[in-house]
Amino acid sequence: MSDNLAKASRHVSFLRGRERWKSAEIAFWLTLVGVYFVFPSSLVFASQILITGLFALSLDMILGYAGIVTLGHAAFFGIGAYTAGLMAAHGWHDPFLGLLVAGVTAGIAGYLCSFLLSKGGDLTRLMITLGIGLLLYEVVNSATKYTGGVDGLQGVEIGKLFGVFGFDLYGKTAYIYVLIISFLLFVFTRSMMNSPYGLALRSIRENQTRALAIGIPISACLTNIYSIAAVIAGIAGALLTQTTQFVGIDVLSFQRSADLLLILIIGGTATMYGGFVGAVVFLLAQNWLSNLNPQYWQFFLGILLIVMTLYLRGGILGGFSRLVNLFRHWRNKEHS
Amino acid sequence: MFRIGFVFVMLLCGILALSADQACAAGSTIKIGMIAEMTGSFSDFGFNIVNGAKAYMKEHGDTVAGKKIELIVKDVGGPSPEVAKRLAQELIVKDKVDFIAGFGFTPNALAVAPIITEAKMPTVIMNAATSIITTKSPYFVRVSMTLPQTTEPMAQWAHKNGYRKIYTLVADYGPGHDSEAAFKKAFTKLGGQVVGESRVPLKNPEFGPYVQRIKDSKPQAVFVFLPAGEMPVAFMKSYNERGLAKAGIKLLTTGDVMNDNVQDALGDHALGVISTHHYSVDHKSPENKAFLAAFAKIEPQRPNYMAVGGYDGMAAIYNVIKQLKGVIDGDKAMAAFKGMKLNSPRGPVLIDPATRDAIENIYVREVKKIGSHYYNVEFETFKAVKDPGK
Structure with missing residues (x-):
């Protein structure tokens, strides 16, 4: 009996340990707060990095944790962006209301799409998500009257936050706003992924048959996670709309979905922070290289990506944790 | 774990510092x-x-x-x-x-x-x-x-030169829709008739069926707007393959299609094409x-x-x-x-x-071969054209 209890408490402490905030994580978020003070002239860029990171987090939920491959995640980002944009252009200027409606709309779209995805294997899913993405792009392109088509949606006016903080040229309000929303969504995702539900998702990813055998309702789980990921992608899209006060049709482009995949793979999948780290590295590298040479920078970016994917398996965070393990191993040897 | 955090922060700061430009005193x-x-x-x-x-x-x-x-x-x-x-x-x-x-x-x-x-x-x-x-x-x-600025003179020139039945073909995106509307408005106002309208997708279009449709509806001419780049080259290829020029269907375009950059690539295919634009290398x-x-x-x-x-x-x-x-x-x-x-x-x-906005001359040009190169040769001028889109 006591043996059982000890075992149970070991499991509980394992789960608790996973849920505890590690110092590295706290340092990460403090750094983001620090960015506000250290780089006051780069805040617009910093908030776009954060938005991309949040978007990548949403992809991580379905790709990294649940193992659903997708090439059309920009669809939900775009739905969120256009919902927030259309609302702001038609008189609802409150940013929070915009976020909420954008998230819900994207969530509903995600819920509906998830039924298409519960059937078929990886290849089918790739094709379906790609198709949904392209379809939405064309719909927005042809509905020029409502969306502005390729010229983009104009007249997006965003009201002040709480009626006090307006969005300024330096992007100060925008950065704080994006940081807080990202952090809240991150905390929510983190606790979800560390709950038994998160474990269930991972077991689905590893082996569907076994997961079914231990009583995990696979299709319900996938529907849930796909809808929640769509909500977060939608909110990320709405944040982009609200901070740039414009919606371009490129929010729905295939390029955005593809870049996002790259970002997540560079950062590391199923690590919670992979998306953010990938976004930081990818966008900074892009910015830095294109400033060095605006014409041929993509060549160097390509080389960088090839080297990274070849030699940094598991992404940057994967590489880091291997490095740390190596270091620990070496130190343990020293001690013994 | 703290160590990773430290390394990470240092790295982040490093990369950010690289991207932060040094603001030099001007x-x-x-x-x-x-x-x-x-x-x-x-x-x-x-x-x-x-x-x-x-x-x-x-x-x-x-x-x-x-x-x-x-x-x-x-x-x-x-x-x-x-x-x-x-x-x-x-x-x-x-x-x-x-x-x-x-x-x-x-x-x-x-x-x-x-x-x-x-x-x-x-x-x-x-x-x-x-x-x-x-x-x-x-x-x-x-x-x-602006696009209406170069489109409208085309409609006027076409009407003046006896064209009454024209088919329009544009790329399916905002500027294409604008151009289509501007042409139709100017042309029908003068008493011309747009006998058919086609919109082609921006990405990897297959022009064959569209061009065939134009041929079957037998207009006197076809007005085309496509963004500068690869699309005009692909279109010209189909236009020739399906023998529209031989069927007597004249090609009228804005200067974006007859872009100076691609003239030599189009070669003989484009000879005789009429376009309106504000600039030609041959000016x-x-x-x-x-x-x-x-x-x-x-x-x-x-x-x-x-x-x-x-x-x-x-x-x-x-x-x-x-x-x-x-x-x-x-x-x-x-x-x-x-x-x-x-x-x-x-x-x-x-x-x-x-x-x-710029008020400028819009020229009517025809593609001709001069020496071993191809040029849009200007032969008529619409003086001081304002943007009609506003």
Whole structure:
């Protein structure tokens, strides 16, 4: 009996340990707060990095944790962006209301799409998500009257936050706003992924048959996670709309979905922070290289990506944790 | 675990520091930030715009009113408004530029409207052609053209020359829809008839069936607008394969389709095609000769109308700097732009004080072979055409 209890408490402490905030994580978020003070002239860029990171987090939920491959995640980002944009252009200027409606709309779209995805294997899913993405792009392109088509949606006016903080040229309000929303969504995702539900998702990813055998309702789980990921992608899209006060049709482009995949793979999948780290590295590298040479920078970016994917398996965070393990191993040897 | 955190923070700071530009004290320089499409499938846009601007600087020196002119080129990588907006913000806040210029695509220009208004930043549009752009901020000035501006003369010319039944084919996106509407409006007003309309997708279009449909409906001519680039080449191929020219269906286009860059690639296929535009490399004037010579020093490739946009944009900026004696103020600069006259390589240009758009000649041209090269040869002029889109 006591043996059982000890075992149970070991499991509980394992789960608790996973849920505890590690110092590295706290340092990460403090750094983001620090960015506000250290780089006051780069805040617009910093908030776009954060938005991309949040978007990548949403992809991580379905790709990294649940193992659903997708090439059309920009669809939900775009739905969120256009919902927030259309609302702001038609008189609802409150940013929070915009976020909420954008998230819900994207969530509903995600819920509906998830039924298409519960059937078929990886290849089918790739094709379906790609198709949904392209379809939405064309719909927005042809509905020029409502969306502005390729010229983009104009007249997006965003009201002040709480009626006090307006969005300024330096992007100060925008950065704080994006940081807080990202952090809240991150905390929510983190606790979800560390709950038994998160474990269930991972077991689905590893082996569907076994997961079914231990009583995990696979299709319900996938529907849930796909809808929640769509909500977060939608909110990320709405944040982009609200901070740039414009919606371009490129929010729905295939390029955005593809870049996002790259970002997540560079950062590391199923690590919670992979998306953010990938976004930081990818966008900074892009910015830095294109400033060095605006014409041929993509060549160097390509080389960088090839080297990274070849030699940094598991992404940057994967590489880091291997490095740390190596270091620990070496130190343990020293001690013994 | 703490160690990883530390390393991570250091790394983050390091990378961010790299990207943070050193803001250097200006005083004897005037900075012009250019936002252009330097990479991707539209890199041709940025190539022409930026080299056009450089050609002007090469020809006229890089010192005006005692100030050195510095060009800061930023790549926006295609139609991506959020990048354009970020770049504009960085140019204003970090690089502390005095002018912003460039913009091949409309969404990129529209996206920067709120911040240039807030920063009172004079912004010169060198290509983006949707009519409404200049209404979105009082700090926009456009030295290029708008699509209705080049489309309407085509309709008028066609009617004058006895064409009554015309089919239209445009690319299925905003500017295409604009062009289709502008042509139809002008042509039917004169009493002509649009017998059919087709819209082709922007991506990998297969022109065969569309061209066949045109042939079957037997119009006297077909009016085509497609964005400059690969589409016109693909279209011309189908046009010839299906024998439209032999069936007596005349091809009328805007100058975007008969872009100077692709004339030699089109070769004999395009001979005899009529188009309306504000600039042709073949334009005969001393200004154009000087422009072509200056451009050849920068790049051996043949320039196109976007290069002229870049060239004239710089000319306008130089004028403003001279007028203000090197002390740039947003409102004063805009006042100087209004009503400015330019002796452009394309002919006389007047910046309309009311709309800040270019009033310019639109030429009717025909593709001819001169020596071993192909040119749009101008043979008729619509004088001082205003943008009819406003």
